[in-house]
Amino acid sequence: MSTVSKKTAIRCINNLPWNFKTDSQIDYYPLAITSYPAICNEELCTVGYDHAMITWATPKRLADTTICFGDTPERLTKYTVNQNTQYHWVEIHGLKSSARYWYRVECKEAQGPLNSFTTLPKPEGRHLFSYAIFSDTHIASTNPAQDINEIYFGKLVEYSSSLLVQCIQDSKRRNIDLAVLTGDLTDSANKQQYLELRNQILPCFGDTPHLLCIGNHDKYTKDSGIGEQGFLDYVSNREKTCANYVFRDYQFILVDSCRENNNWGYIDQNQLQWTKNILQNEGKPSYLFLHHPCNGPDLWFGVKNHIELKKTIRPFSCVQGVFCGHIHRNKVTANRFMTGNLPYVEVPATVQFPCAYAVVQVFENGFVYNSYKVSRLDLSEMSRGRFILKNGGNAIFTWYGLGGIGDRCFSYSNGRLFRPARFELSVTLEHQRAVEFYQRVQSVDGASLTCSDNINNLKVVLGHHDLHLSAVQSYRDKFSRFNINATISKEGNYDVPQQTKLRVR
Secondary structure, eight states, rough: OOOOOEEEEEOOOGGGGOOOTTTTTGGGHHHHHSSOOOOOEEEEEEOSSSSEEHHHHHHHOOOOEEEEEEETTTEEEEEEEEEEESEEEHHHHHHHHOOOOEEEEETEEEEEOOOOOOOOOOSSSSSEEEEEEOOOOOBOOOSSOOOHHHHOHHHHHHHHHHHHHHHHHHHTTTTOOOOEEEOOOOOOOHHHHHHIHHHHHHHGGSSOOEEEEGGGGGGOOTTTOHHHIIIIIIOOSSSSSSSEEEEEEEEEEEEEOTTBBOOBOOOOOOHHHHHHHHHHHHHOOOOESSSSOOSGGGGTSSBBTTTHHHHHHTTTTTEEEEOOOOOOOOEEEOOOHHHHHHEEEEESSSSSSOOEEEEEETTTTEEEEEEEEEEEEHHHEEEEEEETTHEEEEHHHHHHHHHHHHEEEEEEEEEEEEEEEEEEEEEEEEEEHHHHHHHHHHTTTEEEEEEEESEEEEEEEEEEESSSSHHHHHHHHHHHHHHHOOEEESSSSSSOEEOOOOOOO
């Protein structure tokens, strides 16, 4: 039975009224990519229980945005949703939950590989409400902090306001009921930054309520910063940096993990006791928000007393998720020893690749989390391209910032955490050989190009698959056609992609 519903809709957010020049970042791609019509940086950004989002670029080439999509690889329907752009964005709606789909993107003389994905399981019960999460917005109209992220790693402080405004507008199109910002609202806690945030940016939420966490940059008192007093006086509308709000019978607990002029996180004993009292006395389903990570590999510059925090929340099954920012990337972890499958979620920065935000859809028996790139794909690609190591660094930066598919989307229901995984089939070659092989594959099949972690090489991507078996079957098919050995890399539940080299004899 077909899982492509009659209500399936292919949409393109590129139809939004963007104000940017389409040649704003073409120099960030290697010459070998821009010298030939190529599909570049093709990414399945997120998968929900009823939709999926795919982006790619065609450097130095204006092309139509076309996707072939269906529930079997032999039966794909072609859709063209936009014309004459270098930045391509497709959203597919009306899908079935826990169902498998196939797709291939096309642009003029080029076509991408055949890919597959499986939608997330939908939590049981009614949909109650949705809320967006934004992090590390670093508004910097004056006196930017000039930190390492800005100098070396693609932090777009000069576009910080535009990126946050666009993220807000994008999220409101997704019918959110609430928004939470998890700190580093400003870049250096300058008074003008707080005023810009209050007077020009936060009003973009309109009648959508928004809750604010404080970040370490918001506590800067160095270099003309006014610290947390600016946060309290100008934007938070409250007397303390920590707070608890009830929204539709759910608790949103905002914890202050920051100290003045200190990039490390710490939660004092008073706040830990305050958090415990709220969870113990109220018993409502609760989401916890703070700026610093408190679980997983990002404890460097994270919460120093993270074990105490986890001990505080461990007895309370009402805690549904813990959300933070600070590290500027998509990452999801769990601590089964202390808190079971409870997800600890790092939300990406709006101001740095992938320039994204998240939406949580809350159901009676769980929630679904999805991270979305901002619709200003030109700026997302610009940030990716500004990594100091250039071509080789783009691959590392992408892996780190974008994360795996299981870091960008997941379903949490009745204490069970479902994170999808994905398997990439690719060949890494020297630039010229990669282009030649890409052209050869294009004549009989599809492929895309992206940077390798070696500056002298390019990666030819031959497919992304939701099952390892499908990747192996595709590998054998490619070998029989092209007589070349490839690599299968797993993303999703691993910090470093696992690679398997298969050799057909």
